[in-house]
Amino acid sequence: MNELSKSHCAHDSSIEYLPGRSYASWKPGEHFVLGRQMSPPYPANLSMAMFGLGCFWGAEKKYWDQDGIYITAVGYSAGKTPFPTYKEVCSGNTGHNEVVLIVYDSAKISYSKLLKIFWVAHNPTQGMRQGNDIGTQYRSGIYIYNDKQESEARTSLEKYQTALKGAGYGAITTEICRASEFYFAEEYHQQYLAKNPHGYCGLGGLSVTYPEITG
Numbered sequence: 456m457n458e459l460s461k462s463h464c465a466h467d468s469s470i471e472y473l474p475g476r477s478y479a480s481w482k483p484g485e486h487f488v489l490g491r492q493m494s495p496p497y498p499a500n501l502s503m504a505m506f507g508l509g510c511f512w513g514a515e516k517k518y519w520d521q522d523g524i525y526i527t528a529v530g531y532s533a534g535k536t537p538f539p540t541y542k543e544v545c546s547g548n549t550g551h552n553e554v555v556l557i558v559y560d561s562a563k564i565s566y567s568k569l570l571k572i573f574w575v576a577h578n579p580t581q582g583m584r585q586g587n588d589i590g591t592q593y594r595s596g597i598y599i600y601n602d603k604q605e606s607e608a609r610t611s612l613e614k615y616q617t618a619l620k621g622a623g624y625g626a627i628t629t630e631i632c633r634a635s636e637f638y639f640a641e642e643y644h645q646q647y648l649a650k651n652p653h654g655y656c657g658l659g660g661l662s663v664t665y666p667e668i669t670g
Contacts (some may be wrong), residue, residue, distance in 0.1 A: 464533045465594075465631040466550050473548045475536035483639050486526050487646035488519050488596045493528045493639070501525050502561045504569050504604070505634050506595035507526075507552040508577040509585030512647040513658035514555040517576045520645065523563025529647075530639045536628060538638055544592050553592045556637050566604055570611045573597065575660045579629045582620065586657045595627075598634035605631065607651060614666045622663045 466472075483493035497503075507557040508514045511529035519527045531544050534551030542552045557569060577585055579595040597612075608631050616627050639645075648654050 458600050463507070464630055464635070466497060466535055470548060470550070472535040473539065473543050473546070474541070475549070476538045479538055479639065480540070483528065483642075483645070484530075486519075487553050488649050489524070491526050493645070495524050497525065497558050500560070501558050502566070503600055504557045504559065504566060504635075505598040505600075505637065506557070506569075506573045507533070507554045507594060507598070508573055508579075508587050509553070509595075509658050510594050510656065511553040511640065511644065512654065514553075514576070514658035515646065516648045517658075518555060518557050518569070519649075520570075521564055521572070522653055523560045524627075525558040525560060527558075527638060527646075528637075529594050529644050530554060530637050531557060531592075532598060532635055532637045533632065534635075537636070541641055541644070545590065551592060551638075552594055553640075554594050554596070554598065554637070561636050566607055567611070570597070570608060571665050574611065574615045575663075575665050577658055578617075578661050579627045582628045586659060588657050595629040597629060599631065599633045600634050601632055616662075618663050618666050619661065622661070624661060624663070634664075648669055 515527045515529050531551035532554045534549045536549035583591050585593045597608045619651040
């Protein structure tokens, strides 16, 4: 394929993006659930994946208890403003999406399994929203780190689109593009639903069976 360098997310040229800043306001500590340092460098044998599927509190919870996951973290990516704050992202003037970063051992959990969790955990047909959460930061997105991930992501989209169409749903609006800079969200957002078990989570799938994908 070798088209990864061309797979950047498009941005709205009519928006005057916020300037941001040149530094992070805090440094991530240990993962509240897994007890490992969240910031890089990560062990060399591990891989990374990044998804946006609505409110990142619920998105992160879908992944941290899977076997083979080293750490998860929530943050902002696929935008223009460097080191944005939550308030800035919610303004719609940074271009960022709320995302979950996943560092995983591919010998224990496959990228295909991560994709399956992604598709069934949310409604990928809603555009710039997820349920009652409305805004560009809630869009559905798969942010790829290499050509193999892109190929698997696009194949899974085609297969799931067929399944959704058969169930009466419309077109998938998920963007698939190259992973750009990941900015850690503020500390209180990290593993939020582990710290606040009764906290809000607006994430919900469509109860459409994900097709098994081989090869």
